[in-house]
C-alpha cells in the first residue's frame with residue numbers, strides 16, 4: 445500500500461528562478477525505508493516541505509497517508525514526524541524540556557509514547573538536564589529524532605539527518621532507523637552521502653530537481669551499463685589528464701585513490717600501452733563493480749546528453 449505519493453510535482457521559488465523541482469513523481473510504500481539521494485540543491489528539502497504541508501507546489505498533487513497535502517494539511521501535520529535539515533531544537537531548553545515541549549505541542553506526553561523512543565532516548569538520558577545547544581552533533585541528532593517521534597507519527601520525514609555528524613554516529617543513526625522500521629513506521633530520509641543509499645530499501649536519485657532513477661540500490665547497481673574499471677598509477681593528477689586524452693575512454697573521474705572509468709571503444713591493452721608511452725609507472729587497471737555514486741555519475745551524463 446502506498447503511504448506517500450507525488451504526482452508531477454513542480455516548484456519554482458520566485459519568478460525567473462531555476463525550478464527547484466521539475467515534474468517529480470514517486471511513491472513510498474507503507475513501512476518502507478525510502479531514501480532521497482542527491483547533492484546540495486538537488487531539491488530534497490523542497491520535497492520534504494511540500495510533503496509536510498509547509499510549502500505549496502506550483503503543479504501536481506501529493507498525498508501522505510491517503511490525505512491530500514493541500515486540502516488535508518491539518519490532519520497531515522499531526523500524523524507525520526519531521527526532522528528538518530537545519531537543527532530544529534530549542535538551544536536554551538534542556539534535552540528533557542525539548543522533548544516535553546514537542547510532546548505538548550502534539551497534545552500528548554513523553555510517557556504515552558515512551559516505548560517508541562526509549563531505545564534512542566536511553567542513549568541521551570544521562571544528559572537530560574543539559575541544554576540542547578551544548579550537545580554534540582550526534583546527541584543533537586538523537587534528541588531531534590526523539591522529538592520527531594514523540595507523538596508516534598505514521599510517517600517520519602528526515603531531511604539530511606546525518607549531515608555534519610561523525611562516522612560512528614552516522615552508522616548508529618542508520619541502525620536506529622532500521623529498528624524504527626521494524627515497528628512499522630514509514631521513513632523517508634534524505635542524504636547527500638551516496639554510501640548511505642545502501643541502508644535504504646529503495647532510493648530515488650535526484651539532481652537539479654529531477655529524479656534520475658528510482659529502485660532498490662541493488663537494482664540500480666545491476667542496471668549499470670557496461671564495465672567499470674578502476675585505474676591507478678604513480679602520479680594520479682597527470683594520469684587523469686592523460687586518460688582523458690585517450691580517444692577510446694568514455695567517462696573518467698577521481699574516486700578515492702583510484703580513477704574510475706569506462707571504455708567507449710578502446711581496450712585495456714591499448715590504454716596500458718598509451719599510458720606507458722606517456723611515462724606512467726606502476727599502473728593498475730582492474731574491472732570493478734560500480735557503487736551508487738558511479739551509477740549516479742553515469743545517470744547524470746546519460747540524462748543530460
Ligand SMILES: Nc1ncnc2c1ncn2[C@@H]1O[C@H](COP(=O)(O)OP(=O)(O)OP(=O)(O)O)[C@@H](O)[C@H]1O
Nearest residue numbers: 457463464482483484485486487488489490491529
Ligand atoms: N526559500 C528558498 N528561496 C529561494 N530558493 C530556494 C529556497 N529554498 C531552496 N531554494 C532553491 O531550490 C533548489 C533546491 O533546494 P533544496 O533546498 O530543496 O535542495 P536540497 O537537495 O535539499 O539541498 P540542500 O541540502 O542544499 O538544502 C536550490 O537551487 C535552492 O537554492
